[in-house]
Amino acid sequence: MSMDLIIEAKDVAKWYGAFQVLKDINLTVRKGERIVVCGPSGSGKSTLIRCFNRLEAHQQGEIIVNGITLHDKMRNVAEVRKNVGMVFQHFNLFPHMTVLMNCMVGPMWIKGLSAAEAEKTALRFLERVRIPEQANKYPVQLSGGQQQRVAIARSLCMEPAIMLFDEPTSALDPEMVSEVLDTMTSLAKDGMTMVCVTHEMGFARAVADRVIFMNSGQIVEEGNPQAFFTNPKHERTRLFLSQILKH
Amino acid sequence: MSMDLIIEAKDVAKWYGAFQVLKDINLTVRKGERIVVCGPSGSGKSTLIRCFNRLEAHQQGEIIVNGITLHDKMRNVAEVRKNVGMVFQHFNLFPHMTVLMNCMVGPMWIKGLSAAEAEKTALRFLERVRIPEQANKYPVQLSGGQQQRVAIARSLCMEPAIMLFDEPTSALDPEMVSEVLDTMTSLAKDGMTMVCVTHEMGFARAVADRVIFMNSGQIVEEGNPQAFFTNPKHERTRLFLSQILKH
């Protein structure tokens, strides 16, 4: 296998009780690749990317992230997670800390940066998402969009090798979406690998190296955006795309 | 003033401490009208529609909803809210009740329907949002999109005269967006008035009677979608639209 594979999933399967959420997932991601995952609600997109930093355990198959195989008895799960940033659908900011602290704690407690250095890093990324002026507010005092941007900044502060986004732009207004996507694009140029669950087809078209379409736990189709949008192979994908393009 | 005005806001202003969120808002909504509110994050869109069912108090000006003036000492605030459904950005489902119960409680405890009748109503609207099979799950067991649809169904169950949507489709995948928007369109045909904060420009173009653009607490521009999208009058609006159309 080539050296620059950063995520490899082989025959991954996962069940919730009797319900199979993921079936036969085979996926490889190269360093610096930007992947967009889309698909209908409940198709297992969130579950899949949560397996990549082992917030969820898979029951069959193999997942290798950054050269480390994820399994039940691993010791270095923190090592994996340190290098895999995650932006949640529901933000999950730490409500008892200011925005600034939210961004500072990762670098401080994991990387051992001093408070001053961590603050500098934090402010840099808060500026990148255009909310440095909110640094001393508490999360609950921000609008939904502002909160989502803090969540992105918090992940970026750890300067991870891989970023997982779970619908990072869903609560943002269109202006902010494009700013955040710009940030993401520039990060991608720095060599950061990204897996992004999103329905922003515009973004997928513009930025993604590959688009993956999931349906009821399976990867139904994958391909470069051009092929994916203009010439979808599967009926299900075509239906999905037609719905999107309708409005 | 014409008889079929259902929401009237006159010179409304609102402050959070020293920060003015709403400035000189003048807006009238006729029965059956579908209004889309858009604008950048933090511009006061949520605050504005929350004033319409008095979840927020305004400090200046006058708001009349369904013929009832909203003020500090009103007795019939429940009367107003009963007729104004609201779908929140963060769903706010009742986590201790099943999906079905979430939809049944309004009709049962406010309108006095029997449990059987309420269940029938609830199932009808759950079908409309395409998740009748989730009726006996608890909210936390659903995906984000499913939760948002329950929130919409819960509001619809009260069959209110006015519906306020605060980014109701933000957590939905594109397929579901169009289904939900279809539902909303059909509701609009039944004569329901809607005020919808959304960035789904496709929806605005297709369904809205009027589009309102807000920026830092003010209504900057309003007009029919056609005029709004093709020929925006203000520089700010033009900028905003260019961002949207970029991706």
Next chain:
Amino acid sequence: MLYPDTVEAEVLVHKPWFVAMMFAIILAVFLAFNLTGTVMGELMRPVIGDPLQSGLYGRFAVAFVVAVIFSLNVVLIGFAPLKVQVAIVWLELLGLFLAFFETFHLSLPFIWQKLPFLITQGAVTTLYVSAISIVIASVIAILGAVAKLSTNGFAYAIASFYTSFFRGLPLLMQVYLIYLGLPQLGFVIDAVPAGILALSLCYGAYMTEIFRSGIQSIDRGQWEASRSIGFGFGITMRRIILPQALPVIIPPTGNQFISMLKDSSLVSVIGVWELMFLARTLGQKTFQHMEMLISTAMIYWIMSICLELIQSRIERHYARSKVR
């Protein structure tokens, strides 16, 4: 404060029907209880003649006056701003209770004479025994809560046995067991350490449950966010979960602190001269134990008011991040 509705309620006590109802109820209550024999009757002597002879008329007159005074008082207070209202009502209630204590005909000089000893010996002992015990109990509680929530069989079994045993047995029994039982195993332990040990173990068990529920109340999204950054269990617990659990933990813990103050009196059975022990003994000889009990009660009350104030400051501190 509850999340208040945006609609202001009218001031209830200024609504005529409410005032009328209140007046009627009080009149009825005081008609039912004959007050003519009390100070009230004495004060009304000019109007009703000899209180004891005044019969139904006297009774009605007294009740009427009481009801008028009460209603007027309430209506007037209703005009004051919130803080003043609270202060006035507090003072009035305090006054009522002091008047109630008056009915015991307490000897004030005796109280003044014994007060210094009550405070320097009793209150100080009570305070330091409780303070040390609370600190130990809190440490036990955090460990216990984590153990009780863990998937480790040993930790869970030991922690659940511990909470069950030390909550299940009366504190007095635990004091006995430690004071009398440990010597049988070869450790002779003094009264004060034995008391502190018993209190810590017992309260540790109660507080384990409080901490457990606090930790459980935190949304799993917080765990996920913390883990996804790479924080281990220790940091997640100390920096993310516990600080957020504190608002939920503090009020019941405050309860425990306050009741610890009182429960520490159980160590008097092993001969520690704390506050309650002195209260019971100082007045015993001259049969002035009511004096002593009431002064002690007041000292306890003052101590717990201090704890309440501290608690409300801490709560305010943690509420910062919730204000919007």
Next chain:
Amino acid sequence: MLYPDTVEAEVLVHKPWFVAMMFAIILAVFLAFNLTGTVMGELMRPVIGDPLQSGLYGRFAVAFVVAVIFSLNVVLIGFAPLKVQVAIVWLELLGLFLAFFETFHLSLPFIWQKLPFLITQGAVTTLYVSAISIVIASVIAILGAVAKLSTNGFAYAIASFYTSFFRGLPLLMQVYLIYLGLPQLGFVIDAVPAGILALSLCYGAYMTEIFRSGIQSIDRGQWEASRSIGFGFGITMRRIILPQALPVIIPPTGNQFISMLKDSSLVSVIGVWELMFLARTLGQKTFQHMEMLISTAMIYWIMSICLELIQSRIERHYARSKVR
């Protein structure tokens, strides 16, 4: 359970370094305490000769055997599934405690003879006094919590005075005040009602604080959703807020129930024959009160284990909606 990480920890007690460390610590501890004089020493007589004469060698031998047994036990238990582990550890701890009680040389026939009376008279009284008081206290607590969170000056002042006063004063004092003070106002009240009144008022005050914090812990989004449907204050509180607050409220309330069981013994000062009173009196005459105290402690423990089981069932019921 905590939200567990997806990574299984290795079984700690099967790691060689951990076992070795445990062994060393136990060896050291039992070398420090001389066990040769105990049953352990007696059992080792074949190996070490007369325990009391065996000196350092005997001491070491005993400590070694204890450490081996202990470590082996722990390692073996480590292989069992979780539930079995918990059960075994519980039984072992229970056995240890019973052995500890054995050192008091209790007379079992005496216990058997008195047990029926202890239960029919004492436990029953304790139970019904506590049960009634808890019900009243819960009602008071809900009202108190709402009042304390309200913006109404009167309600707030009265509720905060109430919680401060009845938490601040020792329960014993409240029992006295009600039992001896009320007659001075003209209400002669029996011992049991007086006890129940005092317990309800006191625990109502503590539980007010618990309910308050539970209600405050609910997200304001729930209030907004409830209001936007048109629910008034009553429905919102009863059907939306309180049910969600319950998981947070239940564990500290369970604490209160359990400690109420024990605190109800204070009513014995006014002559109610509850469990603790009997424990102290039954054995007094024949000088066997340790027997009585320990049996009583066991009865209390059994009662609180029942409460714990009920509590965990309720918690599980309310946790339903959190499982995903």
Next chain:
Amino acid sequence: GAVLDRVLAAKTLKVATDANWAPQSFMNDKNELDGFDVDVAKDIGKRLGVSVEFVTPGWDIITAGNWSGRWDMHVGSMTPTKARAEIFDFPGIYYYTPAAVAVHKDSKAATLADLNDKAVGTTATSTFEAYAKQDLTLDAAGAPAFKYEFKPKDVKSYSNSTTAFDDLRLGDGTRLDAVVSSLPSIIDAEKAGYPIKQLGEPVFYEPLAVATEHGDAEFDAKISEAVKDMQSDGTLSKLSVKWYGVDYTVVK
């Protein structure tokens, strides 16, 4: 024996007593322990040539035995019953308390027999309670004979005698008609202004002794000797008169 050696080596005699049992032992105005028992203990100490230190554990703790050297003897008006003799030695009986009956000032009872079928309050587990329930056995050495003077309908037991007096004070027959207690505490209550009075003669006399743990005969002998000396040289009588106004050290 071990205890005596310890006492002599430390030059202090640790005495357990009650702090809540006036006038035998209580907290005086100077907030120190004082009373008849306390004076007796101090005198014993003087005779042994050591200073005395008091500790005040609860009655349950004292009578549980297993003192573990925390204190050396108990001077707290303990009745030397047979059951207690299994755990303790009683090296010296130093006085006898008369038990008496108190009624409210307004009581119409003229003789003890008038209390038949009335409500009587006592201290739980005391000999007074046993007497009121007609269940008293004074199996102690040197206990004088007695007879039951009345048979109450209802015996209410309190955890201490003051609560019983408090109930009696509320009025004749409000909660209680009479209280059986020790004569000294009745007299004290009267002095403190309780509206009560003694009714009839004392109903029985209870011998009270110093207690030590088994196992040190030498120590017991020393104490026994000291108590005898105190009796013979009149110290005990003097102390009794000082605290009670009467000589309780002999049975009348």
